Amino acid sequence: MNAQISKWLLLAIISSSVFLSVMDIFIVNVAIPAIKAGIHGTDSDIQLVIALYLLGYAIFLVTGGRAGDYFGKKKVFVVAMLAFVVISAVCGFAQTPWQLNAARFFQGVSAAWMIPQGITYIQEWFPGGQERVKALGIYGAVAGSASVIGQFLGGLLPEMQTFLEGWRLVFLINLPVGLVVMPLALMFLPADGRRVARGSNNAGFDHTGVLLLTLALVCVTYPLIRGRELGWPWWCVVMLLAGGALLAIFFKDQKQKLAAGRQPLLDVRLFAFRNFNIGMAIVLFYFMVQDSYFLINVMLLETGLGFSSAETGLLFVFQGIGYVAASLVSLRLVPLFGKKVLQTGVAIMVSTLALHIMILDGAEVDRRLLYPILFAYGTGCGSVLPSLLAVGLKNIPIALAGAASGTFSTFQQTAIALGIGVIGGIFFSHLGPSPDVADYISAYHTATITNMALLVMVAYFLWLLPGNEAVGSN
Structure with missing residues (x-):
């Protein structure tokens, strides 16, 4: 441990990686219409802007985790953050959809190499007890805050009048954060060598x-x-x-x-555990809903109903606040009530999506009603998401826990990308070549009903889990 700086300040340095990677997801979700107009892209171009980032992240996450052992965590962390910042600049100055989408894939890859190093550092600096719980709580709070800040900036930045188009700032905002953190990481992160030999049969990459x-x-x-x-x-x-x-x-x-x-790359022994398979089914259906929800709501509100990006961003800030508040409460309730907490969260999500359909049913929308509805939807998400990892990993042997966690994260990001493709495809297929407000509302209703059906599948697989102890505490 570097004697010149406390491990809590080191935690702040490595938490910047999860801040950047999470913010980049949510800031783009809200700014999608502005990005589409800026690059003169099609509907599928915009779906790929979201999906390719997630696929790059999903595919290389396990490999990124092993890279720290192979090359050293500090080196990988700094190089990956440098790559993330440089590629963010490429995204910000892209001129065509192809340039932007190619850059987004590699931006996701750099995030996949950056994030696991921070998690490994936490395990080393905070070896157990209350300190590790506190450190992981701070790390999770940074990720939650990044989602809220990303939603706010995704609405605000596209409307800013600068020498650059506002949508470009959505990507360029990463530069000041990275340029501040990288020198701090170089100066203060403890140096570490390879923990495995290059020639080891188990050490390299698959x-x-x-x-x-x-x-x-x-x-x-x-x-x-x-x-x-x-x-x-x-x-x-x-x-x-x-x-x-x-x-x-x-x-x-x-x-x-x-x-x-x-x-x-993937330890297939995990699929011999019934609870793990059920957990992966829950992850599949839940995360297909997560980002597709943002995509179809942003397109309806901004492009269909004429909301400003700033107002849309503020609406999703309320959703994010609901998520953060409920996640803090649910983590305390799950050890007491088990999967009932998740089932309640899913019920809240389904019922509030029904309210979405009722409210968003015409050109004239009572916008005041949207704020509490989105807040309530966020509380449903916050009741489910923080404990999904516990669902998938319950009863997994300790020897397989690391592989299970990496598989969970890979499956999660892949499911989000799949949701963007499937639910986004359903939405855009109902719009037609020259859509009016009625077309947008019809497309939104169809896609949202599909999301409700996916959440019903989440509820079904939660019901299949054997008792409340299947979720348990973390």
């Missing part, structure tokens, strides 16, 4: 696994997003079939590496 998973997820996600807009050409169908085949090859490859004593 290059083949990363390549197969990347190709598989791109082959599934890209045609789901592009196909509708292009009229489903033959190559979209071929890509989907190829994606399914590549996923099958990926799982076979992972089993073979595990049997040979090598370190695979």
Whole structure:
């Protein structure tokens, strides 16, 4: 530990990574209409702006975690943050949808290499007891705050009049944070060497696994997003079939590496645990809803109903405040009441989505009603999300806990990208070439009802969990 600075200040330095990566998700969610207009993009271009960041993050998260052992946590943290900042600048100065989307993928990759180092540092600096609980609480609070700040800035920045288009500031806002944190990290983070030998059979990266998973997820996600807009050409169908085949090859490859004593990207032994499989089903259906909710609501409010981006951002700030407040309460209630807390949260989400449909049913909207409704929806999310990891990892052996956590995070980000493709596709397919307000409302209702159905599936799989102790405390 560096004697010149306390570990709590070091915690602030590494927490900047989760702040940047989370803020970047939510700031883009709210600014989507402005970004679409700025790059003269199509509906599918905008879906890809969200989805490719998440796919880059999902695919390389496990590899990023191992990179700290292989190269040293400090080196990986600083280099990954530098890459994140540089690529954010590339996003901010992009001239075409292709330039922006390619940069967004690599921005997600850099986040995947940056985040795991901070989590490992916390485990080392705070070895147990109340200190670790407090440190993880601070780290989680930073992530929650980043979501609220991102929603606020996503509404505010596109309306700012500067020498640059406002939407570009959505990405360039990352630069001052990174340029302040990187020198501090270089000066104060403790130096560390490799904890594994380069030649070790278990030490390196699963290059083949990363390549197969990347190709598989791109082959599934890209045609789901592009196909509708292009009229489903033959190559979209071929890509989907190829994606399914590549996923099958990926799982076979992972089993073979595990049997040979090598370190695979995904430990397939996890799927022998029933609760883990149920937890992954919950993660799939829940996270398909999470970001697609923002996409369809932002498009309806700003493009369909003419809300300003600032007003939309403020609405989602209320949703974020509800989330943060409920998450703090739910973490105390789950050890007492188990999965009932999550089931209550899902019920709140479904009922408030029904209220969304009732209120957002015409050109004239009582905007005052939206604030408490979005706040209530946020409380539902906050009652579910913080304990989903506990659902998936309950009864997992300690030896597999690290692999399970990485698989959970990968599955989570992939599910969000899939939701953007599926739910976003449903929404945009109902708009038609020249949509009016009625088209936007109809598309929104259809997509929101689909999200409600996905949440009902979450409730079903929560019901399958055996008793309240299946969730338990963290």
